[in-house]
Amino acid sequence: MPQTKIKKRKRLSRDEREQQIIDEAVRYFAEVGFDGQTRELARRLGISQPLLFRYFPTKGDIVKRVYEEVYLRRWQPQWEDLLSDRSRPLSDRLNQFYHEYTNAIFEFEWVRILVFSGIKGVTLYQQYLKLIHDKVLDRICTELREEHNFPDLKKTPLTEREFDLAWNLHGGIFYIAIRKFIYGSEKRENFDAAIEDSIAVFLAGAPTVFEAILED
């Protein structure tokens, strides 16, 4: 009756162990928030708690790396080209973008760590909001002007109200993720239909409102 795996002290290379710690830290902190304890994190990793401090000087450094790990590698630069690709209808582009974007973003770890970061006053998510503003909403508004022959950008720069409307679309979609991962009140896995409908409403309704806005 061999008690397998009760004790298998394994010696890993510096890089392997470090990555292993970060991977588990992402999972753990996403679950319980950043006031989770180093002892519990070590327990989940099957290592001693002091070993963590051999790889990271302080707990704060682990948290910092978790942020980086979660935020980086998610944004796909080709999305910027996709949104601006005028050889395809804007509706197609928006649907493809939000389909891929939500597939990349709608993950337990990502959404929760995102929200935690806002609470703890971390500036990283503010950078992310800026990314959305500059790379997504700006393009959406620009393409809408083009598609409907609205005033040229050079003469009339994008207005705050146009951005607000694009935020409303984006925020409405992101709010699905909040309902799902923060409040657990949304059980579905697939939101393609909801997203398609939201885009359809936006594209059907926004031109009218934009027209009124741009008259001033």
Add this chain to the structure above:
Amino acid sequence: MPQTKIKKRKRLSRDEREQQIIDEAVRYFAEVGFDGQTRELARRLGISQPLLFRYFPTKGDIVKRVYEEVYLRRWQPQWEDLLSDRSRPLSDRLNQFYHEYTNAIFEFEWVRILVFSGIKGVTLYQQYLKLIHDKVLDRICTELREEHNFPDLKKTPLTEREFDLAWNLHGGIFYIAIRKFIYGSEKRENFDAAIEDSIAVFLAGAPTVFEAILED
């Protein structure tokens, strides 16, 4: 040179002190999250830390009362009548509702404690989402059917896709509050214009999409 008010140990009645503690706890926990310390809370109140435990058996009880204090007294039952008042255009009703709703809800304390509650797994906000679903979105969808002579509710109950679209409007508006109070990336105080525009887009775009949905 009299040092006024340096020490004015005031003896309050049970009820007064209790309310004072809760009021400050709402402010404090909204600011730093629920892992704020009882010592700091007591310091802000100008009382000793053990006194807190004379009024609440545990810290958890203070937190519980904070939730209740923040959630209760915000929802106005007359909003339900407002949304259903067919003597006025739906556009007017939606604008008035969201104007009053955001005035009541868009507060630092309310939004942050709301988000914290989701993270800590408190069920209170799930109740709040249900309230929105049942008392707001349900009415919006119902009124849209009426206004556009869509299929009768008795024959075709409201579909998930209709609710999704209403959620998109509501979530988009609520996301303004998240940007403002959680991420601090929104400095404006007044969002009436943004909200009016969002409602306009919804009312201009939703009927088309609803029509398509209801054909199935």
Add this chain to the structure above:
DNA sequence: TTCCTTATTGATCATTTGATCACTTTAATA
């Protein structure tokens, strides 16, 4: 196989923090 670098750990420290309790002080009231 032996040596030696370094990954890993047990024991422990210092601080933080929720909670308790005996004692003090306030102010209403008899």
Add this chain to the structure above:
DNA sequence: TATTAAAGTGATCAAATGATCAATAAGGAA
């Protein structure tokens, strides 16, 4: 004014928790 119920406090406990360090052991190099 003296009495007394209860509001309020200082001292302190116990557990939790981040961090340190000397000692141990894994596994590649010689």
